[in-house]
Amino acid sequence: MVGAAALIYGILLPALVAGVLLLLGGRGTPIERRDKPLLGALALGIGYLVAHAALVGVPPVPFGDVQLPARDWIAWLVVLAIVTSPLRLVKSFDRWSGAFTVALLCVLSEHQIVKRHVPEGTVGTIARFACVVGFYSLWVGTERLSRRSSGLAVPLALLVAGSGIAVSALLVHIASLAQLAGAVCAGLGAACVVSRLDRNFHLPVGAIAVAMVVFGGVLANAWIYDLPIGAVVLLLVSLASPWVSELPLFASRSPTVRGLVAAACAALPAAAACWIAQQAGSATDYGGY
């Protein structure tokens, strides 16, 4: 059921917060200093946290006997992504602090969301390790691309991939997580608009951190609740699609064309994943009544 609250807190507010912060934050800043990690993390993070509180409740504090649902860990990991983002401002330290914060968030995401649902033993440990390394590589790669490539490609491709994740979650009948991924997509949509208004716009690494934490968390939850592994892999491929815009074939094209190419390359695997999710969703008992 999509009510007024879902529309306001799940879409409009995250888009508004992200749009205003990214637009005002980038204005007047020299191009070489455009990468504002805290601003980016706040731009997507505030909208997400408001949506989380409004749609599924304020997450309990994860101390003592409290056992948090995996869904609520996503909110705390977003908070951690915001809090750790200023570490990247330390000039002499930013490469290491960036790698450290991404690794920390990847490991915590895996530990709090995936671990208990993977069988124990050697195979399970290898699978968990591969999961962390794979997602870390994807995340760092997206950050690197966003630093070197301005324009539409990264936010639009992430928006398309994130939409694929949200729709897949919905198709395996986890509506709350689909809405939460949708809140980040709304913020990325605003970033796409800002990239049209500001030719030198780079999606800040802080915003990428929030998007990766939320999309990774929603994807992991959807996998736990029967999203086939094939769809998960396709959605990860979709998240990696912005790199297509850097192929020599498109290097000389305008940022808009490169953005559309990246979006199209994200849309193909995302659409295939949605089809798989739809097949899986109709075969399970979850929802649709």
Next chain:
Amino acid sequence: MKFLPSLLALAIVPALVFTVAAARPDDKKPAPVAGNYTIDPVHSSVIFQCMHVGTSWAFGRFDTISGTFMLDPAKPENAKVEVTIDAASVNTANAKRDGHLKSPDFLDVKQFPTATFKSKSVAKKGDHGYAVTGDLTLHGVTKSVTIDMEHTGGIDHPQMGKKIGFYGTLSISRSAYGINYMPDGLGDEIKLILSVEGDAK
């Protein structure tokens, strides 16, 4: 003498009424027998009801429950109750709705496969009642609740052995247990009806 039938009727009718009343099972209810009991899952029920879109009460149950209780009517404060409910056994007579209730939108049964109740104190309440206070853990959240349980009956049967029954109700706020999704669709208050039949160990 013509009033004799009327007088007899006046005497007989109340006598019959009192006789029938005296024969009601309630008044024959035996006192609870001290002992350790195992919950009979076939003859015990955990039923819940929740308001749907502010319109009507929707009902459901958990099909799989287990647990034990220890009772000493002479010292009710020594009683102990432990109940485990299989969250995935939720049953609302609609498989797809049950599936949605099992998902992270509501019970998140893969992460929280059981709901449990463990008593901390028991106090006698009225002739047949007990106020059972304990920890209810649902959806990973533990809260103290008090359930008023009424002793409904007991039997010492040659084939079935010693049995004892209790009935109680409880009202909880689902949001207090972190089950917040769809506040417009489903009411926050969940009413629980508990009917427990125990077999003496």
